[in-house]
Amino acid sequence: MVKKSTIKHGRIPFFLELVLTVSQLLVLFVAIIVALASFLSGQDIWRMVIQVGIAVLTVGFLVWLFTRIIFQGMLDATIDKLKEQAEKEMEEAAEAARIAVEEAAQRAEEAARLAKEEEYDLEENSDIIESDLQL
Numbered sequence: 840m841v842k843k844s845t846i847k848h849g850r851i852p853f854f855l856e857l858v859l860t861v862s863q864l865l866v867l868f869v870a871i872i873v874a875l876a877s878f879l880s881g882q883d884i885w886r887m888v889i890q891v892g893i894a895v896l897t898v899g900f901l902v903w904l905f906t907r908i909i910f911q912g913m914l915d916a917t918i919d920k921l922k923e924q925a926e927k928e929m930e931e932a933a934e935a936a937r938i939a940v941e942e943a944a945q946r947a948e949e950a951a952r953l954a955k956e957e958e959y960d961l962e963e964n965s966d967i968i969e970s971d972l973q974l
Contacts, residue, residue, distance in 0.1 A: 858909050862906050869894050870891050870895050
């Protein structure tokens, strides 16, 4: 018996959605803070753009690395869970096949025993018939 998968397609888990949202907000707030700090210190617009760009790229790379590690960990855990589930289903199928083979062997033995009994009965009947015919 095959069970239907309970995996929801089309949606990511809440924890991963939370990690992505927090990481995006972190990059956005870092950009705003660096832009405000540069503006309040009286720097040129081009220098402020370069500083914000460098800050966004740096924090963005770190956040990407962190989220990639989180995603990979959850993906590995899901793959392991599915492998264990598949192994369990294979073991159940193997057990069911073993039971079916044992039952078939028992039925074959029973059929052989009944056939032998019938053969014995036929031999007895043929002996009785032969003795009746000789009389």
